[in-house]
Amino acid sequence: MTELDPERLLRTLVEHGVEFCVIGAVAAWLQGNPSVTLDLDVMPQRELENAERLAAALKKLGAKPRGRGAALELEGADFLGWQSQSFDTDAGPVDVVPMAAGIGGFEDVATVELSLGDLSIRVLTIDEVIASKEELGRPKDVAALPALYATRDVLRERRRGK
Amino acid sequence: MRDLRTAAGLSQRALATRAETSQPAIARYERGTATPSWETLQRLAAACGRRLMIGATVAPDPGDAELTRLLLELTPTERLRALRRYARLRRTVEAQGE
Numbered sequence: 099m100t101e102l103d104p105e106r107l108l109r110t111l112v113e114h115g116v117e118f119c120v121i122g123a124v125a126a127w128l129q130g131n132p133s134v135t136l137d138l139d140v141m142p143q144r145e146l147e148n149a150e151r152l153a154a155a156l157k158k159l160g161a162k163p164r165g166r167g168a169a170l171e172l173e174g175a176d177f178l179g180w181q182s183q184s185f186d187t188d189a190g191p192v193d194v195v196p197m198a199a200g201i202g203g204f205e206d207v208a209t210v211e212l213s214l215g216d217l218s219i220r221v222l223t224i225d226e227v228i229a230s231k232e233e234l235g236r237p238k239d240v241a242a243l244p245a246l247y248a249t250r251d252v253l254r255e256r257r258r259g260k
Numbered sequence: 261m262r263d264l265r266t267a268a269g270l271s272q273r274a275l276a277t278r279a280e281t282s283q284p285a286i287a288r289y290e291r292g293t294a295t296p297s298w299e300t301l302q303r304l305a306a307a308c309g310r311r312l313m314i315g316a317t318v319a320p321d322p323g324d325a326e327l328t329r330l331l332l333e334l335t336p337t338e339r340l341r342a343l344r345r346y347a348r349l350r351r352t353v354e355a356q357g358e
Contacts, residue, residue: 132327
């Protein structure tokens with residue numbers, strides 16, 4: 099598995115004009131949550147033109163379905179379903195997640211916009227990350243919750259100016 | 261409570277009317293200088309379109325709160341780059357453990 103280079107991954111998606119938001123542990127990390135992750139989860143807008151841009155971005159990153167060595171010819175239509183897909187890329191692992199448990203798809207979720215240098219990225223709010231983890235309820239999701247609650251509380255304190 | 265009220269688009273006065281209490285009482289609850297009874301809490305939640313439930317869940321971790329504050333001293337770009345360094349470190353440590 100190639101080492102995660104989140105900046106390169108995000109830059110490639112943005113440069114290909116992909117409409118997406120960052121979800122999962124990277125979204126939480128970017129808002130201050132101290133749990134380290136080794137892959138990037140993105141939620142794309144589910145629409146054919148955007149799916150084609152996503153396929154082009156992943157091709158540029160040399161994406162291969164995780165666990166299988168064979169390269170594949172990605173097409174936009176591959177990203178119109180609701181199934182999550184995992185890829186290994188030249189810039190690390192990427193999960194494409196069209197629908198997240200408990201919170202829905204791209205059009206449903208609450209996001210915040212972060213400026214990462216010259217990149218502007220939409221990121222799932224901490225409350226939404228928590229809602230999804232609570233809904234999933236797997237041991238690894240439950241284990242992530244104390245840190246996420248702590249981050250949520252700190253962000254709320256800051257919003258209230260404490 | 262403030263989060264629930266603002267999410268419902270209610271002023272303190274509107275919430276007080278709906279929940280049959282007073283605006284100053286709401287203000288005290290939100291400041292944390294007074295504690296509503298369970299029955300009042302139920303009315304306040306209902307007035308915000310919510311149902312009150314009691315449950316037990318994992319608690320926030322104070323150590324994680326401190327780490328969050330430290331991470332928030334970085335810019336988002338610095339956090340993104342720090343993630344790459346931490347991911348590299350974790351992979352190195354995991355590889356040494358194998």
